[in-house]
Amino acid sequence: MLRSGYSSEAVLQELATRKFADTLDSTAEAQLIKAGASKFLISTLESGVYQLSAAEKATWKMQMQRVPSQNAARPDPEPTNHVSTSPSPPTTEQIGGTMYDHLKDDLVYWHEGSLAPFDDETLQKKKFFLLFFSGFWSKEGRQLTSRLIDYYNRLRPRHPEIEVVFFSADRSAYAMENYISQTNMPWPALAFDKRNGKAGAIQGNLVHHIPQLILADASGKILSDSGDDPAGLDKVLADTDKVLAEK
Numbered sequence: 001m002l003r004s005g006y007s008s009e010a011v012l013q014e015l016a017t018r019k020f021a022d023t024l025d026s027t028a029e030a031q032l033i034k035a036g037a038s039k040f041l042i043s044t045l046e047s048g049v050y051q052l053s054a055a056e057k058a059t060w061k062m063q064m065q066r067v068p069s070q071n072a073a074r075p076d077p078e079p080t081n082h083v084s085t086s087p088s089p090p091t092t093e094q095i096g097g098t099m100y101d102h103l104k105d106d107l108v109y110w111h112e113g114s115l116a117p118f119d120d121e122t123l124q125k126k127k128f129f130l131l132f133f134s135g136f137w138s139k140e141g142r143q144l145t146s147r148l149i150d151y152y153n154r155l156r157p158r159h160p161e162i163e164v165v166f167f168s169a170d171r172s173a174y175a176m177e178n179y180i181s182q183t184n185m186p187w188p189a190l191a192f193d194k195r196n197g198k199a200g201a202i203q204g205n206l207v208h209h210i211p212q213l214i215l216a217d218a219s220g221k222i223l224s225d226s227g228d229d230p231a232g233l234d235k236v237l238a239d240t241d242k243v244l245a246e247k
Contacts, residue, residue: 099129099218102202103165106194109187110180118188127161127218127247130240132187133203134211135169136179141211144233145183148213151237152186159244163187167203168195169210215240 100123107118132148134141152164166189168176173192180189190199206214208228213236215224224239226232 097220099126099216099220100124102199102220103129103190106191106197106199107165107188108191109189110185113181115177115180115189115191123163123188125161126163128163128223128240128243129216129218130162130164130236131167131202131214131216132164132211133167133169133207133213134179136175137170138210141169142183144211144213145179145185149183149186155240155244161247162240162244165190167200167207168192169203169207213237215243 100120103123104120107120107123108115109118110116130148132144134145136142148164155162164187166180166185166187168179168189170176170179170192176189176192179185190203194200195203206212206222206225211226211233212228213226213233214222215236216222223243224236226236
């Protein structure tokens with residue numbers, strides 16, 4: 001793709017749906033650099049964000065053995081589950097149970113250079129939650145992260161009753177930790193190893209697009225959802241301001 005004139009960013013967007021099945025050794029890295037790959041693209045590939053899992057690689061190899069040899073050089077892995085393939089409208093459903101019940105014991109935050117358990121007592125006092133679903137590989141997600149941090153830092157001194165919670169769509173704990181540390185996220189996140197638990201069910205049941213932002217109250221009622229529309233992100237922030245002004 002790089003040799004065909006695509007930018008490194010375009011390659012990242014393609015990899016978001018067509019995972020990287022090869023190994024990035026020194027030879028492959030040199031070839032990518034020669035073709036014009038940016039340092040960010042190289043570091044992202046090295047992080048393992050786009051690597052197929054061992055099971056996915058085994059499936060891919062079996063598929064490649066079944067296709068004609070002329071197609072073997074063009075693998076077509078299954079698309080990621082984190083990117084929408086069809087429009088999904090914003091939801092106003094109930095998450096099911098209180099936010100505290102879903103999130104307690106499952107959150108971490110960036111503290112002195114590493115992830116540490118988040119204080120559940122602090123969590124219990126929150127009345128509203130902005131649930132932020134994103135991944136290091138998502139350009140829109142990284143852009144929204146910067147905006148959301150500015151918004152959060154302005155909002156928190158006046159409204160300590162709201163908390164942002166990050167849900168990672170990254171494929172490895174290493175990639176998630178890099179995302180949190182490099183952007184200096186000031187809010188808690190769902191621990192990577194808890195994504196299949198009670199808190200992770202929120203992401204599995206509600207999220208069809210990355211990035212996505214959802215405003216919920218302490219009871220789990222969804223008050224605003226960005227859905228698949230990029231403009232919906234601004235709507236959620238506006239709805240948050242409105243809800244906090246009216247409380």
